[in-house]
Amino acid sequence: xxxxxQTPKFQVLKTxxxxxxxxxxxxxxxxxxWYRQDPGMGLRLIYYSASEGTTDKGEVPNGYxxxxxxxxxxxxxxxxxxxxxxxxxxxxxxxxxxxxxLHFGNGTRLTVT
Amino acid sequence: GENVExxxxxxxxxxxxxxxxxCTYSDSASNYFPWYKQExxxxxxxxxxxxxxxxxxxxxxxAVTLNKTAKHFSLHITETQPEDSAVYFCAAMDSNxxxxxxxxxxxIIKP
Numbered sequence: 001x002x003x004x005x006q007t008p009k010f011q012v013l014k015t016x017x018x019x020x021x022x023x024x025x026x027x028x029x030x031x032x033x034w035y036r037q038d039p040g041m042g043l044r045l046i047y048y049s050a051s052e053g054t055t056d057k058g059e060v061p062n063g064y065x066x067x068x069x070x071x072x073x074x075x076x077x078x079x080x081x082x083x084x085x086x087x088x089x090x091x092x093x094x095x096x097x098x099x100x101x102l103h104f105g106n107g108t109r110l111t112v113t
Numbered sequence: 114g115e116n117v118e119x120x121x122x123x124x125x126x127x128x129x130x131x132x133x134x135x136c137t138y139s140d141s142a143s144n145y146f147p148w149y150k151q152e153x154x155x156x157x158x159x160x161x162x163x164x165x166x167x168x169x170x171x172x173x174x175x176a177v178t179l180n181k182t183a184k185h186f187s188l189h190i191t192e193t194q195p196e197d198s199a200v201y202f203c204a205a206m207d208s209n210x211x212x213x214x215x216x217x218x219x220x221i222i223k224p
Binding site: 098102 | 124144145149159206
């Protein structure tokens with residue numbers, strides 16, 4: 001089992017460009033999440049999907065959109081990248097919401113110039 | 114809403130000694146408290162978790178204690194080893210079923 005797979009691993013964007021971060025899990029988990037982690041800081045929830053067909057805003061949703069494509073895949077889109085979105089992005093999944101262990105992907109390091 | 118405070122922000126201990134990291138939370142309805150370890154450049158990984166119906170849980174050299182009355186929980190690592198060096202995050206699941214994270218503790222194990 002691969003667990004949670006994120007692509008790409010690294011990305012550099014210019015201000016105003018758009019991109020989609022991909023995430024897929026093979027653990028048959030119901031819930032999926034997108035976090036961002038800024039240097040020396042903790043994790044901040046951007047969006048989450050408690051189950052297939054639902055998405056909800058987290059703590060810092062502005063500037064992002066998400067799509068729960070199916071049970072396996074949850075993508076994060078930046079429509080018009082800004083330097084403030086420079087961060088490491090982690091996708092995670094869990095079996096039964098946030099009361100069960102989160103399994104994280106390896107992260108995407110995004111730089112916006 | 115829930116607020117989780119984590120202390121200290123940096124902890125340096127001699128190899129073989131014990132390390133204790135403390136977190137406090139504000140929502141008395143919180144009932145799930147996980148701890149995650151993040152090595153440099155890697156993803157966070159769950160190392161231990163505890164639910165509100167239990168006061169203590171151990172897994173080899175790692176233990177977590179929970180004091181619901183005082184609303185704090187702690188991570189205890191005994192006989193520390195170089196591979197314990199990492200950033201440790203606590204979290205609490207609040208009454209809205211959201212995980213609220215602490216800011217992290219950088220643990221340094223001195224040889």
